[in-house]
Amino acid sequence: MGYSTQVLRAARETLAQRRADRESELAARQQQAYAKLPRLREIDSLLRQSAAKAAQAVFLSGGDARAAMEAVKQENLRLQEERKALVAEHFAPGWLDDNRCPHCGDTGYVGSSMCHCLKQLCVQEQRKALGAIFSGNEGFENFRLDYYSDRVDPRLRIAPRAVMEKTLAHCRDYARHFTDHAGNLLLTGGTGLGKTHLALAMGRAIGEMGYGVCYESAAGLFGKLEKAKFYPTEEAALEAKKLEEADLLIVDDLGTEMPGQFVTSALYQLLNQRLMAGKAMIITTNLNVEELGQRYSPQIASRLYGEFTRLTFLGEDIRVQKHKMW
Numbered sequence: 001m002g003y004s005t006q007v008l009r010a011a012r013e014t015l016a017q018r019r020a021d022r023e024s025e026l027a028a029r030q031q032q033a034y035a036k037l038p039r040l041r042e043i044d045s046l047l048r049q050s051a052a053k054a055a056q057a058v059f060l061s062g063g064d065a066r067a068a069m070e071a072v073k074q075e076n077l078r079l080q081e082e083r084k085a086l087v088a089e090h091f092a093p094g095w096l097d098d099n100r101c102p103h104c105g106d107t108g109y110v111g112s113s114m115c116h117c118l119k120q121l122c123v124q125e126q127r128k129a130l131g132a133i134f135s136g137n138e139g140f141e142n143f144r145l146d147y148y149s150d151r152v153d154p155r156l157r158i159a160p161r162a163v164m165e166k167t168l169a170h171c172r173d174y175a176r177h178f179t180d181h182a183g184n185l186l187l188t189g190g191t192g193l194g195k196t197h198l199a200l201a202m203g204r205a206i207g208e209m210g211y212g213v214c215y216e217s218a219a220g221l222f223g224k225l226e227k228a229k230f231y232p233t234e235e236a237a238l239e240a241k242k243l244e245e246a247d248l249l250i251v252d253d254l255g256t257e258m259p260g261q262f263v264t265s266a267l268y269q270l271l272n273q274r275l276m277a278g279k280a281m282i283i284t285t286n287l288n289v290e291e292l293g294q295r296y297s298p299q300i301a302s303r304l305y306g307e308f309t310r311l312t313f314l315g316e317d318i319r320v321q322k323h324k325m326w
């Protein structure tokens, strides 16, 4: 798992900004302190020179390098003590501290692994990125099974609610156990049965775990792919790359976009790319397999039915039900 390039970049920029702010604040406080206590400036200057002094002492010692080094070290300690006492006497605790991250020194990395402070910033940036996609009302907790009838449908011999209980459980499991190779879901069923709601609930939960999530309506998706192909700006290329590389791509309402040859070939290419890379997709659609085959191509229909786990949505349009209640 990894944060998307955008999230990581934003987190690193925040850390760098924080470091710069801290350094300039400290420099300003130091100048104030020097103005108040000239001796402090003297001590800091002597401490800065101590490495050079040590080298010089060794050079001039004429043999007894250890004793010379020791003398410099003792002088250094004495200066540090004096500085500490001076600061403690005149300033509030911590006022002249350099508050860098004690683990990484604000570089964001300890060796080759990411420091806790940068990880935290990634989580914040990820939340911000998700906030731009999700409104907050699309969690699993807001999904209401009571909109689905518990009466057995004589034709299907099962109650819609029983089917939806299974669908909901499957979606929760998918999100909870999401990994880099979680497989793909195809959410099928009529309009207004909660497909988008559950796709978004999964996306949000998976995003909060730190994965890069892309959500697009079918029209938005093909719009972006078209732009990248026919009007290739740097930004358009970046957007298309995100669609190919996100840990999870959600395509909502496949089949509602304007049909055409470009759409079919772009869809086929995107599906193949992501399937080959083993990258997860969630697609929602009102179309069944025959309709998918007719609208796109038999190859696309076969990919969608062969490589995706199908989850069925049954019931009566929830928006119509809500409308009736008013």
Ligand SMILES: [Zn+2]
Binding pocket: 101, 102, 103, 104, 105, 106, 107, 108, 109, 115, 116, 117, 118
């Ligand atoms: Zn750190």
